[in-house]
Amino acid sequence: MSALTLHSYWRSSAAYRVRIALNLKGLAYDQVTHDLRAGAQRAPAYRALAPQSLVPALEAGDFVLTQSPAILEWIEEGWPQPPLLPANAQDRAIVRAMAALIGCDIHPLNNLRVLRALKRDFGADQAVLDQWAGRWIADGFAALEILVARHGRGFAFGDRPGLADCYLVPQLYSAERFNVDLSPFPTLVAAVERARPLDAFAAAHPSAQPDADPPY
Template sequence: MSKLVLHGYWRSSAAYRVRIALNLKGVAYDQVSHDLRAGEQRSPDYLAIAPHGLVPALQQGNTVLIESPAILEWIEAKWPLPALLPGSAEDMAIVRAMAALIACDVHPLNNLRVLNDLRTRFQASKDQVQHWVHHWIGEGFTALEKMIAQHGGAFAFGDAPTMADCYIVPQLYNAQRFKLDLSPFPRIVAAGEAAGQLSAFKAAHPDVQADAGQG
């Protein structure tokens, strides 16, 4: 079996999710960096691999998977243990909902291409962009805080890391980078801190990637 290659970027939270999941499963992979700020994700060579021109893409031989939710589901199916989804259908749906809250409702509104469009197309100032980011992360975190209060234990769901933590930890990183006040979200912060103690999460952190600081 050919080795996995993760196409990403050190500060991409979507690529960060995939690194966490692979690390939790103990799956070896190589990384290829594409500097998003330099537009390398839109180079012809990369578009031949990933036609959407975004990271991450996960490549194994001639197979290329795109979009982090699909990639994480594939990882879970391919390497079932340790499980990133709980046992019952209801609990799986709750964990997937936590993940989707980040992947669908929060992250798309504060990723690089949206923020760049605010700056260029609408001439948004630095303060206006930061207000935008704070608003949408805050909206999502307000709902997520309630879900963790209901379903969380040591981690976002129960007492073991799940797919939800793979999404929450990178979004916390983004929130801190944009200087969002996290005091209204103590359960999210606690879940993130618990996950951050695990070696799988430490090894996935943007600051320790080979391309850290690029762009």
């Protein structure tokens, strides 16, 4: 298998979830970072790899894959152990639904390009942006709290980290950035607090990335 190169940005939730998955699989990879704040993702050379000019993108030789759900599924199929998905088909469907709740219904509404559009086109200040992001995060987390309470046994699903945690941990990081009140979601917080100290998650944390802003 060709060497893996992840095109990333330290604070991208979608790139964060891919880093977690690669680490859980024990896969070595290089990173090429693109500062989304400066528009580096729109450079012609990167657009040739990723036509949407979004991160993440994963290169494996001549093969380039975009969109984090597709990347995660490809990683799971190519390196089945340790598994990110349960063995049972019904359980796999539940995990994918939990991931989609975050990836489709929460995250797209609080990513950088949406927040910039709200600020640029509608004059939203930071307080309004926090309120906007918090509304959709809280709505999604309310449903996810029920699902994790129902299906989790220490982690988001079951008793070991997997695909659902790859989505949940970055999204809770975003919730903290937007000052969302997490007290209504104790099960989610507990699952994240259990995952975060693990090496695969700690190494994927935004603050551990080569392009992270220096601490204040």
